[in-house]
Amino acid sequence: MTLYCNGRVASADDLAGALTNYGHFTSLQVRNGAVQGLGLHLQRLQEGTVELFGTALDPLQVRAWMHDALQAEGAVDASLRVTVFSRQFDFRRPLRPVAVDVLVAVAPPVDLPAIARRLRTVRYQRELPHVKHVGTFALFQHRREALLAGVDDALFVGDDGLVSEGTTWNIAFASGDTLIWPQAPALRGTQERLLQAGWGGDQQVRPVALADLTGFDAAIACNAAGIWPIAVIDGGLLANSEALCAKARQVLGAVAWQPLGA
Incomplete structure (x- = not known):
């Protein structure tokens, strides 16, 4: 570097x-x-x-x-x-x-593979969640603790019981043909916004409570390094996440690349 x-x-x-x-x-x-x-x-x-x-x-x-x-x-x-x-x-x-x-x-460039991840939920909300600030200690520690617990990463839930975001990524859920983005204090990622703009199908931005997770059949995570399926959250299976991830990658594949040079 x-x-x-x-x-x-x-x-x-x-x-x-x-x-x-x-x-x-x-x-x-x-x-x-x-x-x-x-x-x-x-x-x-x-x-x-x-x-x-x-x-x-x-x-x-x-x-x-x-x-x-x-x-x-x-x-x-x-x-x-x-x-x-x-x-x-x-x-x-x-x-x-x-x-x-x-x-x-x-x-060097990074392209995270679309390998399904298992998550556990934790009670946490970043300070100034809408700002991508340099205070990342808690994010990395929650990921480390998740790995020690035998899963791949952590999904944050606020004290109000609403799902917000992952450690360094956004999340979207699906119920049938509807894509749902959690409405809660969080960093609104660039990939999230690009996917929302290009999705084309039915999508909602609404509060997602911890109790709502059992009603979803798929979920994906995304950040600037990639999109990947979520296989399990707190032991609950999300059987259709691979297909949802494939569609999301197709949507993002159609987004134009802007040259850095003038």
Whole structure:
């Protein structure tokens, strides 16, 4: 992995500011120099920067830095993580206006296989769930605990009993021909939005209670690295998840890729 800060190779001084652990990011896959949902990723970065720093972020500049990082690495396929933080941020004076910095990490491409996962539900909700912030400790710990318990990952349920999201992914359920997206405080992912826009069939966005899970016959999880079927939740089987996943992959396969270069 190579790191670039504000368009140049990151130095130790650049990275010191990231140790404050205050910032936000987006992760995306690049194929042949292009990205699916590029506008959604840039919008996420803009909105997060306003909320956390009260500062505007130039999406054209960020896009150029992403493109330049790929060019510098000689890569056309890659995983990118774009993090917005500030070397000037002082947690003792969090309202002081500061300039933000943009860290672009370039790594090998990832395409998660469509292997069915088993989940267990846990009571948890991320802080500022609508922001893809850098506070990821609890997400990784819940995944680790799920693995120790003999399943593959964790599905979050709030104190109100409503299903929200997975550790690093969104979830959708199916009942017959209807696709259901849980309505609850969560990070609205780019893949989720692309699937919703291209689905074409009957779909709903509504609250999904823990007790409702027994009424579904399929479920899929998705993030920027892929889509995969959910085979089991808390021991309950979802027999039609493979077929639902195949349809979701077909829908996403029709989404245009936007070039990073001008």
